[in-house]
Amino acid sequence: MNLVNFHGDDLPIKDLETIGLAAGGQLLLNVDDLKALLSGRRTSMLELHDLETDNIKIKSINAKISLKSNEAGKLDLLIHPIYRKPEIPDFLNETEAEKLRKGEVASLLKITLDNHGNKKEMLVEFDPQTKEFIVSDTDKILAPDMVNNEFLTPAQKEAYKKGKEVQIADGTRFNYSGTDHHGIRANKLALIASILIDGGLSYMVYKGLNAMFNQKRDQKSAEKLSPGYYEAIKDIENQHGFKPHQFEQSRSRKAR
Numbered sequence: 001m002n003l004v005n006f007h008g009d010d011l012p013i014k015d016l017e018t019i020g021l022a023a024g025g026q027l028l029l030n031v032d033d034l035k036a037l038l039s040g041r042r043t044s045m046l047e048l049h050d051l052e053t054d055n056i057k058i059k060s061i062n063a064k065i066s067l068k069s070n071e072a073g074k075l076d077l078l079i080h081p082i083y084r085k086p087e088i089p090d091f092l093n094e095t096e097a098e099k100l101r102k103g104e105v106a107s108l109l110k111i112t113l114d115n116h117g118n119k120k121e122m123l124v125e126f127d128p129q130t131k132e133f134i135v136s137d138t139d140k141i142l143a144p145d146m147v148n149n150e151f152l153t154p155a156q157k158e159a160y161k162k163g164k165e166v167q168i169a170d171g172t173r174f175n176y177s178g179t180d181h182h183g184i185r186a187n188k189l190a191l192i193a194s195i196l197i198d199g200g201l202s203y204m205v206y207k208g209l210n211a212m213f214n215q216k217r218d219q220k221s222a223e224k225l226s227p228g229y230y231e232a233i234k235d236i237e238n239q240h241g242f243k244p245h246q247f248e249q250s251r252s253r254k255a256r
Contacts, residue, residue: 005039010075012067018050032208036182083132086133092133097126110124123135123162125178138162147194170226185209187221189222192204193206
């Protein structure tokens, strides 16, 4: 889970226009991909048009995109195409890399050293769509304080940051995923995560969630949401004065 890291007003609209994802100053992205961008995540796979780099022109390419702050405080647009051969991180051995590539494991936790010799815990995943290893610093993964109006224990929050499965009392199971454009996978189609900020709650409404790694889910069960989910919906209505689908649309309008 990520809170919004970037503001819609800071989006590199001109860059997005050059790859066909904006026109006339307006974004041509769906809500989920916009949320992914603003939260510092990668979008789903998109078809980009008329790319030009190093005197090479590409008419069309499938890729994911993300944003990154540069030294000037502006946002750079990053393009993640499908790689022919994935570059293995230095701290992974070939056996570990192969397990991730083959989908035998969802993720691996590795301890590395930063430039100052301090230990850092990294969560490594493999994106089969782009054929790329995705590395997340667990210190920068934000675990929700509540899911479907149920508080997570410190142990559950720690497990979430490590990419492990978390289950709450209403039967909802979920885990963090740096390869998924939602940033989270679940056994349910929807959930509501909340984070305590300055004494108040910030809500993140997740819909159309992908199934958990290598797990099939029953559609009827996935569609059946808990009373806690609907209680969270009521809280959103009371806090914002409108329903979740309007809440999503409002967030989208603010990002433009």
